Amino acid sequence: MLAAMPPTSPTPVNRDEAPPRAAVRKSVRERGDACPGALRLHAADDGRLARLRLPAGLLTPRQAEALADAAERLGDGHLDLTSRGNVQLRGLGQSCGAELAERLYKAGLLPSETHERVRNIVASPLAGLDELPSADVQLWARELDGLLCASARAAALSGRFLFALDDGRGDVAALGADVTLLARRDGSVVVRTGANRSGLRVTPENAPRAALLAAETFLTLAEASGSGAWRVRELPAEHGRGLEAAVRAGLADAGIATEYVAEASEPEPGPGSEPGSGAGSGAGSEASKPDPEGEPPLPGPVLSPDGTVALSVHARLGRLSVAQWRLLATAANGPLRVTPWRGVIVPGVAPAAAGAVLDRLRTAGLITNPGSPWHGVGACTGRPGCAKALADVRSDAAAAVSRGSGGLPVYWSGCARRCGHPQGRWVDVVATGEGRYDISVQGDARSITTTTGPELELKPELELELADAVAAARTTPLTR
Structure with a gap:
């Protein structure tokens, strides 16, 4: 059931401290790293999970097809993109580990068995x-x-x-x-x-x-x-x-x-100096600008220096079907680049064909322009795939997504661990159990927090309360 707001609309308030997070990290780790990989599979409620590291997000067309085949034949027919530009396969059977490893080896995706989890x-x-x-x-x-x-x-x-x-x-x-x-x-x-x-x-x-x-x-x-x-x-x-x-x-x-x-930022050009001249590069002698703060690639076409077009597309909630994945692979003229923002860069498209290709990808359910209401919306696996999740956050996010777009990224988490959340400022929507969500803006000097009321009978007007609260939080001004 979708968590609902009380009948009266809440007003976000500034708090001096961030809302409570998951358990405070212990100063000493008491167990080994259980992070899943391609050979060490994780047991989830929807089957086993494999996480494949892709340095720089690169995948040749042959490798992309190998992953599509593995997802189709061994998993649930989908590929999840992670916040580190990696790919996950879910719904894997209990005894498919050896076959999956063999497929990945043949595709050149496992160059070192002992290092496969550290290639982040x-x-x-x-x-x-x-x-x-x-x-x-x-x-x-x-x-x-x-x-x-x-x-x-x-x-x-x-x-x-x-x-x-x-x-x-x-x-x-x-x-x-x-x-x-x-x-x-x-x-x-x-x-x-x-x-x-x-x-x-x-x-x-x-x-x-x-x-x-x-x-x-x-x-x-x-x-x-x-x-x-x-x-x-x-x-x-x-x-x-x-x-x-x-x-x-x-x-x-x-x-x-x-x-x-002293600060890893760009030096301001001094009198008579040009970028690349090395003038004023001594330690302590630079007048520096702040670090560059580039934005993630927006969905849409990008003109490349060689005259071709690279297409930047995003996956709704970071998940692609095998059919969507294959559309991307067949459109590329060169290796795909999976991004840390749950998107894919499709390089080498002929300019005359770029518009038609984008239309096909949009029709297939991919995010192809920044005006899409799905742009900037993310979610963890949630129920029923994760035993720790307190809500079906993907369904709730999908129900709320039509209430507006733009502004801060928003990320729906099934529990306080917030697996896969973005960096910087984002709207943090966290299931807390019993049909409730905490909604806050993370990354501020202060956090702006709105909390839902108790679970109520699902009615259209109450569903809109939750969606409107999330949409309003996305346009929250920066606090200092």
Whole structure:
């Protein structure tokens, strides 16, 4: 049943503190990382789940067809896109693990059995496909993936550890990665760890190796701390403060020259200097602008430098049917790029055909323009697939989606864990049980919270109350 608001419309109020979140993270992990993978399947209420890591989201047409076949023959006929640009298969049978692994091996999607869960690499999806000058983050992703798979040490990373390779536009740099490579206009790359705004400048040639060494250094500090930390943000404070210095020392030992950058942002061009000249690049001598804050790719066509068109499309609630998936694969002239915003970039479409292809994708139920009411709306699996969920959030989100579009992203969660929620500011709709939802704006200095009343008999006017509350929260102004 759809959770309903009381007959009187609530007014959002500012609170001095964020609403209660899930259980506070313990300082010491008491169990191993159970993050699912392609070989370690997760038992869910709707069958087993496989999560396949796709460095930089890349999939050749042959690999995309292999996943479609696996979803169709072994799973529930759908593919879920994750907030890290990976793909999940659900509804898998109890005894299909060996067959699934064989299919993935043959498609070239499992280069290392021991590293398959740690290949979490996101990269700017439109790098090289639009008119913005960009670093070759796809090359970095391939090199970093090879280095990860060749490192016995890296196999100890958690399946939650994340690398972000940003071409300078600031899109994936905002995803809260553990190690970020951020390209700069002067041709250098800044290596950042965790939430640090500072970083270490290296050459592009050394960037992938520097990212791997930063991850291996994190492992050393995590072990020394005794905390069992899976992510950089989980390191105890004294170890977290020393991570950047330890990374710099490790890079020096590896023969990689670095330069400390107090804030990993673009230098303001000085008198007589041009971008790329290297003028004023000494530590402490830069006048810096804030970090770039690029937006995720909007749905729609993107003109590529080679004269073709790349199509950016999003999946409703992050889920694609096998038929939708195959439409995307057949439209592409080159590898698909799965994005961390539950979308897919379809490259190489002839300009004359782009409009017709977009129409076919829209008719098939995909999000092809930013005016769609589905744009920016996400949800976890919820009931009946997840045992921990307190509501069928996908059905409730679908029922509310027609009440408006635009504004902040909105994410529906079946419980307080908020699996897969976006970064930055978003409208947080969380099922709390007994037909109730908490609605808040996350990412503000304060949180703006509206809470539903008790579960009532479902009536059209009450259904609209919940939908209107979500729509209003999406246009909430920023509070300071």
